[in-house]
Amino acid sequence: MVPTQDDDYVITRKDTLYRRFPISDEPKYEAFWKFENGRKVPSSAAFKTKPEEDGLSVDIAALTSPEQTQGNSLKFGVAEISASTPIYLGYQCIQNKMLNNRAHALILGDTNPIAKKLSKAIINVY
Amino acid sequence: MSKFSVKQLFIFDDQQPLQMFVTGSTFSMIADGSKDIRNNRIPEAASVEGIKFYQLQDVINGFLNLQQNWDSYNANPISQNAIEGALEVLNQLKRSDIFSKGVEISVFPMRDGGIQFEFDANNLCAELEINIDGEMFYILYDQEANIIDKEKIYSYELSELSNLLEDGTYAG
Numbered sequence: 001m002v003p004t005q006d007d008d009y010v011i012t013r014k015d016t017l018y019r020r021f022p023i024s025d026e027p028k029y030e031a032f033w034k035f036e037n038g039r040k041v042p043s044s045a046a047f048k049t050k051p052e053e054d055g056l057s058v059d060i061a062a063l064t065s066p067e068q069t070q071g072n073s074l075k076f077g078v079a080e081i082s083a084s085t086p087i088y089l090g091y092q093c094i095q096n097k098m099l100n101n102r103a104h105a106l107i108l109g110d111t112n113p114i115a116k117k118l119s120k121a122i123i124n125v126y
Numbered sequence: 127m128s129k130f131s132v133k134q135l136f137i138f139d140d141q142q143p144l145q146m147f148v149t150g151s152t153f154s155m156i157a158d159g160s161k162d163i164r165n166n167r168i169p170e171a172a173s174v175e176g177i178k179f180y181q182l183q184d185v186i187n188g189f190l191n192l193q194q195n196w197d198s199y200n201a202n203p204i205s206q207n208a209i210e211g212a213l214e215v216l217n218q219l220k221r222s223d224i225f226s227k228g229v230e231i232s233v234f235p236m237r238d239g240g241i242q243f244e245f246d247a248n249n250l251c252a253e254l255e256i257n258i259d260g261e262m263f264y265i266l267y268d269q270e271a272n273i274i275d276k277e278k279i280y281s282y283e284l285s286e287l288s289n290l291l292e293d294g295t296y297a298g
Contacts, residue, residue: 022197031185032197034232034244043234043244044253046197050238057199076198116253116271 009060011093011105013084016123017058018069018103021046023077033077041122042079047115055106060095064103066126080124089114175225179216182233186212189235202239207260212241214281215254215262222288229291245291252294254279254287266294 011017021042022032033040049056058081059069066078083093092108111118189204196203212233219225230246236255243254251267264287266275275294279287 020198031188031232031234043232043242045234045236045242048237050200050202071198113273116251116267116273120271 009063009095011060011083011087011095013082013087015083015093016061016080017083017093017105017107018061018064018066019046019056019058019079019081019118020069020071020076021079022075024075039122039125040077041125042077042119044115044119046079047111047118049109049111055096055108056111057096058093058105058107059101059103060105061103064101066124069103070126078126079119079122080126081118081121082123085118085121086111086114089117175220175223178225178231179220182216182231183213185233186216186241189241192235196235197237199237201235201237202258204235204241205239205258205260208236208239208241208256208258211256211260211262211281212243215243215256215284215287218284218287222285224288224291227292245294250291250294252291264290266290 019042023040024032032046033042035041047056061080066080067073070076070078086093086107091111091114094106094108096104096106098104186209189209192201192204194203195201216233219231224231228247229250232244232246234242234244236242236257239258241256243256245252245254251269251271253265253267255263255265257263260281262279262281262284264275264277264279265273268274279290
């Protein structure tokens with residue numbers, strides 16, 4: 001995906017962010033989530049950037065819906081976190097529009113040190 | 127008449143969860159080499175811990191099926207080194223009897239091609255990351271999910287993992 005030119009939405013602590021995660025399990029016995037307090041939540045691994053990445057891809061909830069972020073509901077779930085969590089931890093969250101996704105944003109930087117916090121800060125799972 | 131022959135029922139292979147084939151009497155006979163059909167020893171594979179072990183083993187082997195972009199955010203396929211390392215860790219956890227010590231163990235693929243173990247208990251929150259080269263890093267968190275310790279573990283030190291988990295209680 002190619003970023004578009006104008007970045008006009010400023011993410012604040014009041015925003016929430018969506019992060020897609022795989023949910024398929026059987027018959028391949030792939031595991032991507034676990035039960036925590038009765039909820040199916042993704043592992044912190046879903047919030048860890050790869051070494052070459054500029055940041056962690058998310059969608060701005062105010063500009064999209066869980067269903068749009070989810071795409072294929074048989075393959076993916078959506079975790080919602082408050083933007084206040086990464087912002088409070090010193091991470092910048094910026095809109096990073098894509099041609100096919102105006103809501104796309106990045107939590108800038110290496111998110112490995114805060115991935116556990118992000119996974120614990122999940123508000124909703126769709 | 128069943129569509130399976132007795133021989134088919136007892137073929138163990140890597141693609142099928144072993145626990146589906148195990149019963150107390152049959153497996154204990156095989157494991158012990160005993161001809162005494164009254165052998166009532168509960169086989170390891172039929173215990174809760176044994177089942178958990180084989181489930182995790184199956185999950186890890188299943189990571190081989192993950193293709194590029196498996197998370198829709200361009201995650202990498204899981205490396206063979208990471209899978210071999212994870213199976214080594216799993217065997218060590220079994221040897222150390224961690225499965226029966228109240229620690230919830232989960233295993234997940236990592237976006238960079240590594241594998242991550244998660245250990246959760248009343249006073250424990252820890253991870254073991256295995257990167258694409260098979261290198262291992264133990265990460266201990268406090269109750270607020272702050273990293274309080276991160277250290278590299280060499281494969282010859284894996285026997286220390288149980289000690290790390292037993293020592294790893296929340297700070298404060």
